[in-house]
Amino acid sequence: MRVAEAIRDAAQHLAATSDTARLDAELLMAHALGCSRSDVLLRRMQDQAPHAFTALVDRRAAHEPVAYILGTQEFFGLDFAVSPAVLIPRGDSESVVQTALDAAPFARRVLDLGTGSGALLLAVLAHLPQAEGTGIDASSAALDVARSNADALSANAQFHLRDWTQAGWADGLGQFDLILANPPYVEDDARLAPDVRDHEPASALFAGPEGLDDYRIIIPQLPELLTETGVAVLEIGATQASAVSEIARDHGFTASAHKDLGGRERALELRLTLG
Ligand code: GLN
Numbered sequence: 001m002r003v004a005e006a007i008r009d010a011a012q013h014l015a016a017t018s019d020t021a022r023l024d025a026e027l028l029m030a031h032a033l034g035c036s037r038s039d040v041l042l043r044r045m046q047d048q049a050p051h052a053f054t055a056l057v058d059r060r061a062a063h064e065p066v067a068y069i070l071g072t073q074e075f076f077g078l079d080f081a082v083s084p085a086v087l088i089p090r091g092d093s094e095s096v097v098q099t100a101l102d103a104a105p106f107a108r109r110v111l112d113l114g115t116g117s118g119a120l121l122l123a124v125l126a127h128l129p130q131a132e133g134t135g136i137d138a139s140s141a142a143l144d145v146a147r148s149n150a151d152a153l154s155a156n157a158q159f160h161l162r163d164w165t166q167a168g169w170a171d172g173l174g175q176f177d178l179i180l181a182n183p184p185y186v187e188d189d190a191r192l193a194p195d196v197r198d199h200e201p202a203s204a205l206f207a208g209p210e211g212l213d214d215y216r217i218i219i220p221q222l223p224e225l226l227t228e229t230g231v232a233v234l235e236i237g238a239t240q241a242s243a244v245s246e247i248a249r250d251h252g253f254t255a256s257a258h259k260d261l262g263g264r265e266r267a268l269e270l271r272l273t274l275g
Contacts, residue, residue: 001048001049002044002045002046002047002048002049003029003033003040003043003044003045003046003047003048003049004044004045005049006029006049006053007022007025007026007029007040007044007049008025010024010025010028010029010053010057011024011025013057013061014057014060014061016061017060017061017063018060024060024066025057026040026041027066027070028053028056028057028060028066028069028070029049029053031056031069031070032049032050032052032053032056033047033050056069063194063195063198063199064195064199065088065195065196065199065200067082067088068082068083068084068088068199071083073088073089073117073119075089075090075091075093075094075119075123076094076097076119076123076126077123078119078122078123078126078153079152080117080118080119080122080149081117081145081148081149081152082117082145083141083145084199084200084201085139085141085142085144085145085201086116086117086139086142086145086146086201086204087116087117087182087200087201087204087205088117088200089116089117089119089120091260091261092235092260092261092262092264092266093119093120093182093235093266094123094260094261095258095259095260095261095266095267096120096180096182096233096234096235096266096267097120097123097124098258098267099233099258099267099269100120100124100178100180100231100233100267101124101127101128103178103231103233103269104177104178104230104231105128106130106177107128107131107176107177107178107231108130108131108132108177109131109132109134109174109175109176109177109178109227110124110125110128110131110132110133110134110176110177110178110179110180111133111134111135111136111173111176111178111179111180111225112133112134112135112136112179112180112181113136113164113179113180113181113183113218114136114137114138114164114181114182114183114184114204114214115135115136115137115142115143115146115159116137116142116145116146116182116204117142117145117146117149118135118145118146118147118149118150118155118157118159119149120180120182121133121135121146121155121157121180122146122149122150122153122155122157124178124180125153125155125156125157126153126155131156131178132156132157132158133150133155133156133157133158134157134158134159134160134173134176135157135158135159135160136159136160136161136162136164136169136173137159137161137162138161138162138163138164138165138203139201139203140161142201143159143160143161146159147159160173164214164217164218164221165217169221170221170224170225173225175224175225175226175227175230176225176226176227176230177226177227177229177230177231178230178231178232178233179222179225179226179230179231179232179233180232180233180234181218181232181233181234181235182234182235183207183214183215183218183234183235184203184204184205184206184207184211184213184214185207185211185212185214185215185235185236185237185240186205186206186207186211186237187206187207187208187209187210187211188206188207188208188209188211189209190206190211192205210243211237211240212240212243212244212247215234215236215244215247216247218234219234219244219247219248219251219253219270220251222251222253222270223251223252223272226272228272229271230271230272231269231270231271232253232269232270232271233267233268233269233270234267234268234270235266235267235268236257236265236266236267236268238264238265238266240265241255241257241265241268244268245257245268248268248270252272252273253270253271253272253273254270254271254272254273255268255269255270256268256269257269
């Protein structure tokens with residue numbers, strides 16, 4: 001079977017699984033052929049579809065995210081390695097990066113809490129040549145992914161295994177001009193798409209009955225971790241701006257929410273209230 005025909009069949013098959021079935025099929029074909037997606041379009045009439053393609057399509061049909069199958073995901077214009085140990089970087093989270101770059105363009109020390117693949121931290125560092133980054137995560141498998149991404153981008157970043165459910169988790173980190181976090185914020189009983197629920201790490205998603213458990217741990221620690229004029233930018237769930245702002249106010253912060261491209265409040269900017 002020719003590449004074009006195989007893509008067409010796969011797109012039909014994947015329509016039951018994916019809103020982006022045609023794109024998924026093209027990306028999986030590119031992976032099977034070992035070429036770029038644009039080269040697939042050039043080769044579609046000439047080449048035979050490789051056998052490996054069928055197995056990739058079967059994985060996608062079982063709701064495995066394309067990013068895990070390819071082992072890579074584009075985020076903020078950069079390519080990140082991903083594995084099932086880390087959340088797949090999402091377009092929504094680009095608003096956290098943009099908010100951070102706008103809020104703290106001169107940051108020298110940047111901390112990322114729950115760094116996962118390192119996407120937030122490394123995207124910010126790519127635009128702040130003067131800055132050095134620290135990423136922490138409770139998963140050593142995630143830190144392996146973050147370190148390999150930092151190496152690939154020649155980033156000035158270091159990573160530490162820390163678990164903020166353990167006392168003393170922030171000891172010795174020092175102070176930062178900019179703190180980023182995309183903590184787990186999904187309500188425990190939320191109904192997630194099977195792609196997310198069955199494949200992405202639960203430890204990066206679920207945060208108690210209201211999805212607020214991790215903010216309640218992280219936010220009280222922020223005044224000690226931030227310099228006086230420092231900024232924290234936290235990713236939040238679409239309905240959480242007022243609840244998380246209230247937690248932040250109780251700990252001396254002024255909060256402002258910024259929207260993602262879908263128009264949902266996604267990034268919460270926190271600064272210590274003066275006076
Ligand atoms: N935005 C993610 C989702 O909807 C959740 C990310 C998180 O909990 N930090 O799947």
